[in-house]
Amino acid sequence: MAPPVVLNPRPGELILDLAAAPGSKTTQMSEMMEWRGTIVANDVSPSRINALSSNIQRMGCMNVVINRADGRRIHRIYGEIFDRVLLDAPCSSIGQVRRSWEALKRWNQNLVERISVLQRDLAIAAYKALKPGGLMVYSTCTFDPEENELVVQSLVNRGAEVVKFDIPGLKTREGLVEWEGVKLDDSLAYTRRIYPHLNDTEGFYIALLRKVPI
Amino acid sequence: MIEEFISWFKDRFGGDISHLKEFFVVSGEKRIRMVSPESKGINGIIKGIYIAKKVPFGFSLSIEGSQILGKYARRNVVSLDKETALVWMKGEDIPLEGHAVDKGTVIIKYKWIFMGSGYFDGQRVRNYVPGERRLE
Numbered sequence: 624m625a626p627p628v629v630l631n632p633r634p635g636e637l638i639l640d641l642a643a644a645p646g647s648k649t650t651q652m653s654e655m656m657e658w659r660g661t662i663v664a665n666d667v668s669p670s671r672i673n674a675l676s677s678n679i680q681r682m683g684c685m686n687v688v689i690n691r692a693d694g695r696r697i698h699r700i701y702g703e704i705f706d707r708v709l710l711d712a713p714c715s716s717i718g719q720v721r722r723s724w725e726a727l728k729r730w731n732q733n734l735v736e737r738i739s740v741l742q743r744d745l746a747i748a749a750y751k752a753l754k755p756g757g758l759m760v761y762s763t764c765t766f767d768p769e770e771n772e773l774v775v776q777s778l779v780n781r782g783a784e785v786v787k788f789d790i791p792g793l794k795t796r797e798g799l800v801e802w803e804g805v806k807l808d809d810s811l812a813y814t815r816r817i818y819p820h821l822n823d824t825e826g827f828y829i830a831l832l833r834k835v836p837i
Numbered sequence: 838m839i840e841e842f843i844s845w846f847k848d849r850f851g852g853d854i855s856h857l858k859e860f861f862v863v864s865g866e867k868r869i870r871m872v873s874p875e876s877k878g879i880n881g882i883i884k885g886i887y888i889a890k891k892v893p894f895g896f897s898l899s900i901e902g903s904q905i906l907g908k909y910a911r912r913n914v915v916s917l918d919k920e921t922a923l924v925w926m927k928g929e930d931i932p933l934e935g936h937a938v939d940k941g942t943v944i945i946k947y948k949w950i951f952m953g954s955g956y957f958d959g960q961r962v963r964n965y966v967p968g969e970r971r972l973e
Contacts, residue, residue, distance in 0.1 A: 658873060681970075685885040687876075688876050688883070689881050689884075690882060701880070
């Protein structure tokens with residue numbers, strides 16, 4: 624999957640996967656790290672923790688520590704200690720319509736506005752948990768700017784630097800720099816929208832950010 | 838318990854796993870898990886993976902425990918054919934004849950794939966594959 628590839632965790636590092644369950648990206652990162660270092664795999668839901676735990680065990684990920692907490696409090700639990708953070712945020716999932724028609728049935732603007740508040744709070748907590756100079760990936764499987772660029776803009780407003788990246792072999796489009804008449808930071812063009820028709824995949828959005836040392 | 842486990846593995850399977858000692862941690866009263874050394878000091882509710890459990894006749898190995906440690910075993914490893922391996926993964930006990938294994942824990946494998954452990958009582962291997970991992 625693309626978000627771990629963009630985050631590029633290295634062996635020996637300390638990584639946070641803030642909304643980890645069911646763990647497909649956690650296990651991918653564990654292997655990328657050659658089972659060295661640590662991934663804190665956090666989720667809030669007990670039932671989803673069970674699925675996460677089962678997948679961690681089955682995939683032999685001995686460098687994963689599972690934590691159960693509201694992600695919005697994560698920086699208060701661990702402090703600013705992580706080299707890299709992945710926030711694959713809960714979202715309205717409109718990018719999954721090809722796979723699940725239910726996503727379209729569930730979608731409405733109220734959902735987008737409600738979930739974007741949670742996404743922004745999670746993103747801020749994730750950003751705070753980074754070491755100065757650390758890297759963070761924010762990703763969703765949806766296209767609504769309220770859930771994507773506007774969340775990233777809230778981190779830019781707190782001093783985050785948007786980092787340019789490519790995903791080899793994947794066609795992408797630039798992130799939006801304007802929405803409903805509101806001008807966003809130009810660096811948001813470095814974030815990536817991956818539409819289903821570009822690569823015959825589901826759709827998603829990825830941003831890579833660096834915590835600028837104060 | 839970790840020293841006991843390392844010593845038991847050497848006695849039972851003829852393999853030295855003492856170089857892995859820094860990865861082992863005791864979980865609860867009976868379980869041993871494997872954890873990256875860097876993870877030991879990090880807070881969380883579950884660390885690493887479950888590999889072994891203390892039982893009255895020594896230890897049993899989880900599927901992952903057998904996959905990680907099986908390559909160090911020199912004896913008491915039972916190689917199954919494909920048909921019997923599928924029966925094993927359905928959770929059934931395996932009658933055993935003609936294998937040079939001792940009573941106690943045995944490691945099960947099919948070709949290069951380790952498939953957990955069981956208890957050999959002299960006639961059959963009792964199946965320890967957990968219910969949620971069994972084939973239907």
